[in-house]
Amino acid sequence: MAGNSIGKEFTVTTFGESHGKVVGVVVDGCPAGLPLSEGDFQVELDRRIPAEPKIVSARVEKDIVKALSGLFNGLTTGAPIALLVENKETDSSDYEAMKDLPRPGHSDYPARIKYGGLNDYRGGGRFSGRVTVALIMAGTIAKKTLSHFDVDVLAYTSAIGQVKLDKKFSADEIRKNHHSTATRCPDLSCSKKMEEAIVNAKKDGDSLGGIVECLVLGLPVGVGEPLFDSLDADLAKSIFAVPAVKGVEFGMGFEAAQIKGSQNNDAFQIEKGQVVSLTDNAGGVLGGLSSGMPIMMRVAIKPTPSIAKEQKTVNLKKMENAALTVKGRHDPCVVPKAVPAIEAAIAITLADHMIRAGFIPRVLKRL
Amino acid sequence: MAGNSIGKEFTVTTFGESHGKVVGVVVDGCPAGLPLSEGDFQVELDRRIPAEPKIVSARVEKDIVKALSGLFNGLTTGAPIALLVENKETDSSDYEAMKDLPRPGHSDYPARIKYGGLNDYRGGGRFSGRVTVALIMAGTIAKKTLSHFDVDVLAYTSAIGQVKLDKKFSADEIRKNHHSTATRCPDLSCSKKMEEAIVNAKKDGDSLGGIVECLVLGLPVGVGEPLFDSLDADLAKSIFAVPAVKGVEFGMGFEAAQIKGSQNNDAFQIEKGQVVSLTDNAGGVLGGLSSGMPIMMRVAIKPTPSIAKEQKTVNLKKMENAALTVKGRHDPCVVPKAVPAIEAAIAITLADHMIRAGFIPRVLKRL
Amino acid sequence: MAGNSIGKEFTVTTFGESHGKVVGVVVDGCPAGLPLSEGDFQVELDRRIPAEPKIVSARVEKDIVKALSGLFNGLTTGAPIALLVENKETDSSDYEAMKDLPRPGHSDYPARIKYGGLNDYRGGGRFSGRVTVALIMAGTIAKKTLSHFDVDVLAYTSAIGQVKLDKKFSADEIRKNHHSTATRCPDLSCSKKMEEAIVNAKKDGDSLGGIVECLVLGLPVGVGEPLFDSLDADLAKSIFAVPAVKGVEFGMGFEAAQIKGSQNNDAFQIEKGQVVSLTDNAGGVLGGLSSGMPIMMRVAIKPTPSIAKEQKTVNLKKMENAALTVKGRHDPCVVPKAVPAIEAAIAITLADHMIRAGFIPRVLKRL
């Protein structure tokens, strides 16, 4: 039990269900002196909902953040920060009918067994993608803290189904575009193709997954606490907490398994008095520690399990085979929404680790 | 700091360096009443060293486990179990010369910065693959605990460099063969090809990586504590603590990103009164909970960074470019050694989670 | 940082400040299937405010609990439970004037230094006794969980200043009376004397402290996880989190230091087939484990530091000596309010430890 907190020094505790009253989060351990207002959260939360209605669920909440504690005169105080978003657009009518029919690919079945049938199953309850709202609120604080130390977290969509981004983009280009396209892919024309693929899948009553790529810039050398709290280990852990994630790799990742050491090793050299490596096949992590090079990750997102097509399932009450056509409002592809959630997961882990490694003090400025 | 422990209820704390006196581990939270002897550890540790000398480092330690606490009359007592293996075959002569020349692909550079040059750099020190001995000792206890509940953890090599296992093997076949081949690949002829690839890489002064596949059988439904302590999240975390791991995926993993929901979803059906799914594209994890189907993971291992070829690096003392030819004794491919380490990491996480979810009691038998 | 959570399996995270918007708490790890409604919290919170206005602060909040998550159809679901109480009766006018004048006996001075002057100082902010509201909300859940297993936590006032309870009361008598007197002392006439003492102190512009005694009945043998998570160690820790606590002792406590082993040891004997001890000088804890006998604790509460008398302090801005007359609304004695807070602290620790020791399952009933 008790798995809803993460982080040792920057500790994030989330709560709330898809069709409950709220989704919320408590952030404990944020340094005092960080300028923070409710508006900061709004910017990040708004990014969760692509402007293009054709590719998202019909459930569009205008999420308004309430900051309940830990702020005083526009600054963080060092006390825990509690944040809430109310759920307004809940329509649970479809779920009652599906109650005994676990949706393939969803947590419905194991959650029912684990919690003895007592869990709030409406809209996936605690397992809904909606709970990433809490992650994003905490991530907003983490990102602001990191930006105080010039650390920047950038995630973007690099593939939706078979449509893949085949160009490399600079950090500046990504930063400029990754929130402006509906898919969060920094290439406008590629994004259009991705949109089409999503629209087509939706027409078929089907869904798509994709790849999110992540970049962390400005991280100092030596962040991470091996063995077990290695930087890559803790980043992977927090990213897997984002629903629908099925794989995480760093740098060359699975490709590294196929090449030779002489090809994979990143040679060091001195550049402007700094130690750098020309390549970054390691993805910025060596021995569980940040190397000073950009952190580079790729995250696999599975296609949304809720599809309109009829699927085979079982009736858990009658214990017999059954057919299911999922109703309710669902995203045909959660990749765009996953982008800010993954950024948030990364930022939360980095803030925690930078505090642990001594790079972030407890008070950012003193009155 | 303080990242050398993992697990909330079955807590593993490791210590020791490659060229220090020992590698050791403390396991706290093991249920009382588990039959356990020093011989149990030996079996697992011996599996770390393939019998084929051509593909391993010239440093071959016959590791003898000493159990220091937590056992009484051949059973665990519920008290912490401390285990040690002495380092005997240490030859640190080569490392003094390389002290200021960080090996590309290794932790040398970030570790030196993080610890102010004070870390024991000999043989990679705390970052050496040798520390997986501690993981394997703890994993032995975890695996015995799991087997008491008929949970079985199986890992095996499925690729070395370009040589890939292209057949599917049953759990029984894997169980039979995966420790008997030098590469830990269950297909004898494929294993031979892998050996050749390793020998060839070694001849070239180069190295290879590969893929380890993992299977968990018998896990009950509902193991995992979402959100943050999701089963996949915590498995990924512990696996990334194994040196050289660069990627982890569950079930279809990165392939899931390319297919449709209707293809990826695992349909449920009743079979002999049980809920099962015919496919297991989810890899046995839904919403961060075990689904009752086999857990299936793939782990990417990078090629050993220590290679005999000359590489570019920097002299950190003089802050100038330098050339490095790594000496010392190194494995041309760590994949075979990673197999038992990954099994151990998985078993440790599962033991912890089965206790947390209430499947394993505190006392296995009462006198 | 990050000290606002407690408990490994039943994890309580509190937030909120005295003069902020809310006081709140998240309880993670509560078993599924516990009947729980907002009304349950109300009963406990109402106990915080004695009905006798003469002995309490003029700030009387009618605290209304909002349950935001983790409940479904009147039962806990296993998901985290978030609870809020709004602060309505805040009047911060007096605090601006005292901003640079730390109140003797209060956290004002060290909090200002620690948080660089950024902490919300109004009404003591995060350090106010008001935050025990969060503790009591979490404690309500813990107590209901414990009562499901027939474990009962009883605290009562045994001394206020020089007025001491000199009779022994049975658990039933305590249960009957300890909430009905204004002081939470189970002896009506003694309680009257305590009230008088408080009223007199208040008249003098002064304040009083006292002793709270605590009793835990029904706890099974073997709760506690030595060494460090010994039952007494963790009970002491959570009790010291209640503001104004200055001492904790078990059983004979400090008196045990003065007597002999032969006097202090509790002899075992068989009674109705059970192992019991006639005396309970150990206070129900042996070697950090519950012994099966009642847990008995005594807790020292200091006199309220906020007093109307003029006191010597310093002006932190001018760094010069100053005189201070504390304004604002203050309790002349916090002992009665501390009683339910201490019960809550104890219950939270016991719920956590009973889960850890395997006495409380993850699901209390299955649908």
Add this chain to the structure above:
Amino acid sequence: MAGNSIGKEFTVTTFGESHGKVVGVVVDGCPAGLPLSEGDFQVELDRRIPAEPKIVSARVEKDIVKALSGLFNGLTTGAPIALLVENKETDSSDYEAMKDLPRPGHSDYPARIKYGGLNDYRGGGRFSGRVTVALIMAGTIAKKTLSHFDVDVLAYTSAIGQVKLDKKFSADEIRKNHHSTATRCPDLSCSKKMEEAIVNAKKDGDSLGGIVECLVLGLPVGVGEPLFDSLDADLAKSIFAVPAVKGVEFGMGFEAAQIKGSQNNDAFQIEKGQVVSLTDNAGGVLGGLSSGMPIMMRVAIKPTPSIAKEQKTVNLKKMENAALTVKGRHDPCVVPKAVPAIEAAIAITLADHMIRAGFIPRVLKRL
């Protein structure tokens, strides 16, 4: 389960039993760059055994510390430090006979129930005072780390049974004498009386307890992480992990409950440009934070439960009443041995909290 570790950033994990092979500890999170040798531990361990054989157990081990990891060139490296002491003087013959007869006042009974009779009962096993050797080893590292920042931890005996120290001693006087007397009481004549009391109790087949007073000097303002990880809360927790502790109080402690606010509050004033308080009734802790004044604690130690007098107990196998005369070698009074253990517990908690509050960096010096 898993209660054998303490500390979030300076994490101490202990293992070992009284009559097992070793007592040991792993310290994770010690800053790199601390000069440390095996001799440092010896000094502290030797202090555990008073030079006066009349007042201690006949079991006198010359404990020799082996440092197994985490040290390199005489300095800590930032890696976990494992330390061992072998048990040599074990004579378990007396314990077999007492196996089914739980000693009154000991953990025997609840431990047997908790661990299903599987725990190592010889000499109290994991619950023996002997395990404080592990605490003292970890405490040695903590104290050296603290002394690097001019923080000094001093404990001494202030009462044994009815014999009480009635003079106040300066820190310098305590420092000079508290290890030189057999009782660890800084007053030589008072110590003699305490020795006599112990010798007399021993003659009677009885035992004594006492009071240990503790002083922490040099702690900066603002150490502690309220609410739950308040400095006093965590100090109390670690002190209660020392066997035989039955009470902990800060400053005026239980006496504060009897006096008025105007008497108890410590008035602030400016002295040499610093904020100080003339009195320290708070014992150096305000609102769970260090105030900059000396930390002052009093700890109640119960009389040794193992006494030579015949006692009533039960036979757990036959479930009938029984008489017990405890054999084996026992201290007639554990107070002198508790002194260094309590110092160690305090130092461990302070080192952890000073790291958490940002006062201690991860690297003390860089090469």
